[in-house]
Amino acid sequence: MSGGVRTALLSALLLLACRETLAPWDEVDLSYAVKVEATADYVRWWNELEACSGLSRDIRSVQFYVIPNSDSVSVGSESYWGYWIRDGNKIVLAGNWATNEKLVKHEEMHALLQDGSQPTTYFNGLCGDLSYPNG
Numbered sequence: 682m683s684g685g686v687r688t689a690l691l692s693a694l695l696l697l698a699c700r701e702t703l704a705p706w707d708e709v710d711l712s713y714a715v716k717v718e719a720t721a722d723y724v725r726w727w728n729e730l731e732a733c734s735g736l737s738r739d740i741r742s743v744q745f746y747v748i749p750n751s752d753s754v755s756v757g758s759e760s761y762w763g764y765w766i767r768d769g770n771k772i773v774l775a776g777n778w779a780t781n782e783k784l785v786k787h788e789e790m791h792a793l794l795q796d797g798s799q800p801t802t803y804f805n806g807l808c809g810d811l812s813y814p815n816g
Contacts, residue, residue: 709766709773710755714746726786727793733808736793742770743792749776765791787811 719727719740727740753760754773762778765771765788772788779785790803790811804811 708757709764711746711748711773713751714748714773717745717747719743719745722780722782723785723789726782727789730786730789730793730808734790734793734803735807736803738793738795743789744769744771746771746773747776747779748773751775752777763788765797767795767797770795783811 723745724740731737748754753762753775754764756764761775762781763772763774763784766773770792772785772792774785774788786808787804790808791797794800794803799812
C-alpha cells in the first residue's frame, strides 16, 4: 500500500475512532490485550503534551493495554490502531503501532482532555499535528 493511501486510510479510521467514546468497556475486544506499564517514551510524550497543551493530569491514572502482534484494536465491529476509553481512562494500542509516537500521543491527548472528541486546538494546534500517526 502506498504511503499516501495508507495515510488517508489511517486518517479516516482515526476520525471514526475519535467520535464519542464507548462507555461500556466490553465493547472493546481485550481478549488478547496485555496491561502494560507506561514506557519511558509514553511518559516523555505525555510530559511533552502537558507542556505544549497547558493541561495537567497524572499519567499514572491511565491504564495502558497492548494487543501483541496485532495491527488493530477491535471495537465492536470496527478496527483501529489505538483507542482511548473514558471508563477507567484506558488506552488500548495495537502492538504493531504501540511505539508510534504520533498514535500514542493522539490517544494520550484524549486521556489528558478526558474527551473523545478531537478539538483542533489540541489535535492540530498547540502540540502540532496529532490527527494521525505517520506509519
